[in-house]
Amino acid sequence: MTAGAGQRAEPNRTFVGIDIGGTKLHGLLVDSSGSVLRRVTVPTLAAEGSDAVAARIYALVECLLPEGGVAAIGLGAPGPLDSKTGTIIRTENLPFKDFPLAGLVERRFKVPTLLENDGSAAAFGEYAFGPARGSDPLLYLTASTGIGAGLVIGGTLYRGKSGNALEAGHISLMAGEGPACACGGRGCAEALASGSAIAARAREAAEAARTGKGKATRLAAFSDPGSKEAFALAAEGDAVAEDIVARALHYLGCCAATLVTLFDPEVLVIGGGLVKAGDRVRAAVEAAIAASPAASAGSCGIIAPGLGEDSGALGAAALAAKSFFGLDFARRS
Template sequence: MLAENNARFTIGIDMGGTKILTALVNSHGNIVRTTRYSTAVTEGKDRIIEQITQSVHEVSAGLDLGRDIIGIGVSCAGPVDPENGVLVQGTNLGWDNAPLKSIVEDRFKLPVYVENDANAAAIAEYRLGAGAGSKDMVYVTVSTGIGGGLILGGQIYRGANFAAGEIGHIIVEADGPECNCGSRGCVEAVASGPATARRAVERIRRGETSAIIQMVEGELDKVTGEIVYRAAANGDPLAGEVVYQSGRYIGIALASLVNILNPEIIVIGGGVAKAGELLFKPLRENFTIRVMRSQREKVKVVPSKFGSYSSVMGAAFLPYLTG
């Protein structure tokens, strides 16, 4: 039995625009069980709550929720009011002012804590991951969107209206494509996974050749950022150029961030970040030539320790931090 020897657990839920990842985590910080769903964004709020409910039941099977679970942490993209447990602007979920704390507490009668996904990931990396030992750390996630979590002086910095760390909305191309946030040329709009896929498809539709066409059997609507990165890893020239440009854009954004905040370390995570040096090489090159000379050798840019599990790990830590 999971609960033998009076073991206690927390549950972390990472809600994203493409997936809901739920994990049962023990008191030693180890993931015991996970479940993953494709987020039913087009089916509406009620369906998303059903998915969360089902995922919690699956990871906690065999446990007594009231006895064995300390609490539930929820991480989600966009500005979050952690005091009231409200997702203020859920652009990728199509759900603003979502009272997640009250909804999930009503379902499970357990304490629930809500945090921005990048802040949650920053907490995990700062406490046990690639940023352990630092005082000033920036976490950047690159996947469906681009977000960030700021640890300044050992504390999460949220800003006056809970919107600090929205790194994805640093503008890197003044007349660039429209972003979901309502602005133009944001780094998220040109370098996230979907944006990388879009730029590759635009070039293919203009008549350029690429192995991507064969990878999706000619169905260009199926091109994803992951497919573009795979094609680049296999030596496809078009994909390589598109990936380089994504890394370049992210490097430019991070240079601006460092020039303002002066952190010790930048930790890069998220699904797209698994591309390794395909992304990190152009990112570092463009970061280095744009950051202030005095900081070029002082700020480390490193991959995350927990990878795509950073946010769900951070969510699972929340009941210990705020309970």
């Protein structure tokens, strides 16, 4: 039955959203009411190259497709991107370079497809579906392998002129000095406070301990310690691991304070894999904001994302629904 004029019933459309991460590809199928119908996660296996990863993205879409097909597909990926042409320009943690991913997906599935920065997609997911739904402005900061951010102003994603605003991982927190970042800069938030930065420090400390050049640490027992091991050993009282974690969280707090000072958000949602490591990450960001002399700090709520690992994929789907069909999940009753 077709909905008659004036009934305002929406057609029962479904949308696919995919969050393309350096470690995993997380996809879901959502309907017009915002219900998640399917959810699939596969490993990215970035080392296999761009074509292999793209093939895995196509397969993931296949897994999610309902019988009648979907209305639109939204993809979230780390930038920089050209969201107008749906091209990934380059990424630190994925093998894509000038890769027209949205066009390839669109041609393959014959469905309108958009590509958005993953931080922006997650911000929009939290705006449309999360506990901070409808907040204005809503700022999202994610710390996992990398560091990203997104801003929703009055229900609209802030993209900037080139579509690459909010590159929070690549502001220098040390005035252009400090450790080199994969982007070419120095002292970037991502080089100091991300999961990969913590892992790099943990590896250095483990190597130094093993060769007798640094302090003893139980990190040395791991051949390739990561942020997970650093957090776990810090919690168990390992002084070297504690120092690594505390420094990284100090820098993450500085990054968050800079964002709040400049954007003056109603709510800061702090998410990402590092936050999963425990309340300690959010507590560090809260403390940094509380200590900030910025006038905006006092009025900014700080909350955890309510969508778990779905923020990015849900946001990508919601952006596709809004962009191609004018469907506004944040305003649904």
